[in-house]
Amino acid sequence: MPLRKLAKSLISLVLAFLALEGVLRATDADRRIIGDPFKVQEKDIILHYLAVDSFLQWRGRVGTPLMQPSEVISSQGLRSPEISRKKPPRVRRIAALGDSCTFGFVAMGKFDFQTPRPYPALLQDLLDRNLGPGRFQVINYGLIGYTTYHGLRMLRREVLPDDPDFVVIRFGWNDLIGSPTSRSFANVHNPWLERLEDLAYHSRLIGLLLYRGSPVDPRSRAPWTVSAHPVPWVTPEEYAWNLGRMIDLARAHGAKPILLDAPAAPITPEIRANKDFIGGVRYGTIEQFLAAHDRYQAITARVARDKGVPFLHTTPPPEKAFQYFSRYDIPHPSAGGQERIAQRLYAEIISILAREGAL
Template sequence: MILSNRSKAVLSFFLVLVIILTLILAAEGIVRVRQYIKYGTFYGVTDLYFDKNSGIHTPLPGMRTASISINSLGFRGPEIEIPKPDDRLRIGFIGASTTYCAEVSNNDMVWTDLVSRGLESSISGLSVDYINAGVPGYTTDTSLINLEKRVVPLQPDIVIIYHATNDLSGETRALAETAGIERTNLAAEESWLGQYSLLWHLVQKNLALMMLQAPSEAELLKMDPQSIGDEFRQNLEKLVDVAYSNGSNLVALMTFSIHLRDGMTIDQQKDAMISARYYMPYLSADDLLGSFKQYNQIIREVAEKTGALLIEREHDIPGDPIHFNDSVHFTDKGSLLQADRVVSALVNSNEFQKIASAKKNEL
């Protein structure tokens, strides 16, 4: 059978279309497999399991990937012994994705794990385990529920709280929406296709980030960073109160470390604000930096008011791509320095030394 030129053209068109679709599906498969290997989900790192008992989303219990391990209770890290041994010092880490640490290379490089091992190395005979209650997307509101429903029953002797960026994003986004700024949450602007195709989601997200490196004046929120943070302050005080009132012997508040720093060039600011531009596109570099400074000041004031241990030295983690994967998430090297400032603060705390000595005496 001899095909006409028209038939050949139609056949060629459909053949090319099939090839293009096959390549797209192959690319989709590749990015999903890569996502699964790294995060344990075929879609996104923030795809979480809804825990009916607590009423919040948590990591999927028992999930395992090449770089992430979730224990049977739904916390990142090793299994937690129940009941807690009398001679065991247990630390509960409260936070969000910057505590969960999906960006580090493996479970051993999560700063919560490094803190546990660092304390055992620093104090001979001390047995330490931990609860990594950090969950991507959590704010202090969600962490209050997490602390009460999931962490307190595990009897942490020490609770360490590391929060800021998600609360700041939510608070400033509300201000931007009130001010009539159109682009306040790029994640919410996802196209229909982006909700189902990881490949298109990544393409769309990266294109949005490229377009947002230099927002116009009309797209920026006019604000006074020193006027924000009231709800954040209240929730931090509640977290400290809940921890102390439920048996923890020591609560620590950590100042928040970010990639962006004073004195950066425009190009350095672009690198430092890469993810902040996605979630807070309406903030200038100066206002973003000022807002985090305000939140850190609130952390200091809450620590003083409540008697919580204050862990500072946030600038000991250099603001560069070697230590930060994006605007706030650590690389392995950043995680090491984050753990170092926690271990140093605890070891130099008289209250911690008393708790550690009591645990050692029970051996």
């Protein structure tokens, strides 16, 4: 009798869940409940590119124009041309995971922001020009504000289903920034829970419940505070785990992972004068922020060494730093910096393919 009651209860619960799921899908009530927290702040040069996503927290806002002529965010929420999920025959796909440096964003003055062509697009140009068009597709999965927490989820959700041959990974800035929620974020570490999570996020009801319980909504951020040791968005230990997991998943899929460094620009009087920047990253001083950055970069190098994957150094020589960085921006490469990254990546990919006799 108790088992029969339990079975009836479970059946009732499943039916109620399916009914609520159906109502949400039929009425889009979940989307009205969540609202559009990024859209209401559309005057913000950063936030207006973003839209809510219950699994990724946010993604690119489909159709949003960029500063390049006729360029908009794709239907997949990416700064890339439209692609089919099924990879065309005899085409190699290169996936670029990262943050706003990969998306392509740089401050050229205190109130002057640009979206130069990012290194994935420039890499596509190099491959097309030197090896012929149609042989490679470079897809830019980078997005403003992303950390390795988001990168791993993007890899699971979007990148692996797109069947990449190479996965380029470039993080190391937003992970160390003081968390806007005053707590760090971590992915599940159990592969079975990971698969269950991937399945669960196909549910609109679960997505609604989890998003409403998440403090990342820009309408409800914690008050801005600064500290010599703020609570980072992603802890150093979790940063290392996320990088390693991305490498392992890429390899399990048959893709070749490549890690990139994320160098810092020289500190200029213009950067020191920008109090909004140092307050925004929640460190007490620029020196404290850069010391944390060095620790995370050392982790990237260690993970690459331990996993046996290429680690590309893109730091420019000091005398040429301002060919590759803006005087107003520490993390983001300028147009020249994006070109340098693309050239280093191109050389590495060609070298890998040549060693395999695959050119």
